[in-house]
Amino acid sequence: MKIAGLDIGTTGCKLTVFDENGQELGTSYRDYPVKRNASGHEIDVAALMDGVYAVITDMAKKFPDIAGIGVTSFGETFVMTDEDGNILSPAMLYTDPRGGEECRELADKLGAGYIAKITGVTPHEMYGLPKILWRKTHDPEVYEKTRHIFQMEDYVVFSLTGNAQIDYSLATRSMAFDINKLCWSDEILKAAGVDKELFSKPVPSGTDAGEITLKAAERTGLSKKTHIVSISQDQVAACVGAGAFEGDTAVDGAGTVQCLTPVFDEMPDVKKMMPGKYVIVPHVIPGKYVTYAFSYTGGALMQWCTSNLAKMEKKLGAEEELSVNEYLEREYAANRRKLGLDPDGPSGMLTLPHFAGAATPYMDTGSKGAIIGLTASSTVSDIYRSCMEGVTYEMYLNYRNVTEAGARIKLIHATGGGARSKVFMQMKADMLGLPVTALKTVDAGTVGSAMLTGVAIGVFKDLKEGALKMIEKTTTYEPRPIYHEKYSEVFKRYERVYDAVRGLV
Helix, strand or coil: CEEEEEEEEEEEEEEEEEECCEEEEEEEEEEEEEEEEECCCEECCHHHHHHHHHHHHHHHHHHEEEEEEEEEECCCEEEECCCCCCCCCCCCCCCCCCCHHHHHHHHHCCCHHHHHHCCCCCCCCCCHHHHHHHHHHHHHHHHHHHHHHHHHHHHHHHHHHCCCCEEEHHHHHHHCCCHHHEEECCCHHHHCCCCCCHCCCCCCCCCEECCCCCHHHHHHHHCCCCEEEEEEEHHHHHHHHHHCCCCCCEEEEECCCCEEEECCCCCHHHHHHHHCCCEEEEEECCCCCCCCCEEECCCHHHHHHHHHHCCCHHEEEHHHHCCCHHHHHHHHHHHHHHHHCCCCCCCCCEEECCEEEEECCEEEECCEEEECCCCCCCHHHHHHHHHHHHHHHHHHHHHHHHHHHCCCCCEEEEHHHHHCCCHHHHHHHHCCCCEEEECCCCHHHHHHHHHHHHCCCCCCCHHHHHHHHHHHEEEEEEECHHHHHHHHHHHHHHCCCCHHCCCCC
């Protein structure tokens, strides 16, 4: 019996298949276009679904006995359809600038604090409801024809099963879901003038949506007995796939985006979460919650550095069968030793990693990146190291904020491509003053999706059994007090960089 995790991302989707012992058997990926211009950021959901069907078909040819597929996706983005699921308009991405005015009007009407108390999110145009209101105002003909408003997870589930259901964590991204009562908020939707019946039925994360339709089976080659499971937003799935079930463990998602996902054992204080724009999202485990503390440019910043500044170093590294990242890490240490400097200590430069705007705790899309402290002797490896430090300083800033709001983090589980870097992992352990354990899996979201699917269809007795079979730890990096002290001193200066730069650009 096989289980699979389907991860719907902003620019592509991936299906990974596992056996009943949690061993990965195969994966398929397809990308799809995203349109970004001054007037809006949109995704063609029909193209997204073509990608979904393609990856499922790929894997069904190799593994026709897939018993269940769990669906996880990115959040906020929604699509309006008719009764049968036919798409009526392009889907607006969470980065789309439209909806700001509508968000302010709704916040003025109900109060930002009151909305946050109900929904767990501070009002912002990135969420679904403000953009739905924009569509209602500026495209009334489409709105009048609309019979379903789906996010990507529940649209895929509906397309495959005919069942319109959405898990609690993804419903939270609408800014219309009551996280206390775990249902759509009648008060918020009434104030917004949006019909509650347009939304899918909220269900716990990991809820079986049933067997696929005959049409979906014929198109993909799957068995008609294959079950589809509503999982969660991608970061919650990654939390499960990284084994973060209790409040003492947080997840370091060291991917393109740098995301710290702590677990709260009880409902956090909304007033303490609001200043940092931190959301409160129901965890898969009832009564527990997570938040997302993130930077838009994690691995993306290092990729910018290697792609634009390290072309020669990439070539030299390849000659020694090293990645450009490994080469730059080695060169930084070697250069520091030549100068009689500590190869493990702070670089002496400060990088504000806002190269794609600022996420928590600022949520400032207009913020710009900066590299401070350059000299004529600065090398590419120095800049690379400083970029790595900037991402980690931003992580520490978020860590400090969420612990002040009640998180009790004692250890970090790291996933993503960045978890392969010993230098990066040790830096994070030193700066946060916490042990960081790198996990073997790069894609914890897909693993978490498959784990929950296994539980839903009876392959695993519970998540504990799934975790024992599917989560493998590699190396634990212990914090070194002397370096924690050094980084803490530099962090005092780093805290002032955002205000200093923001006033200039």
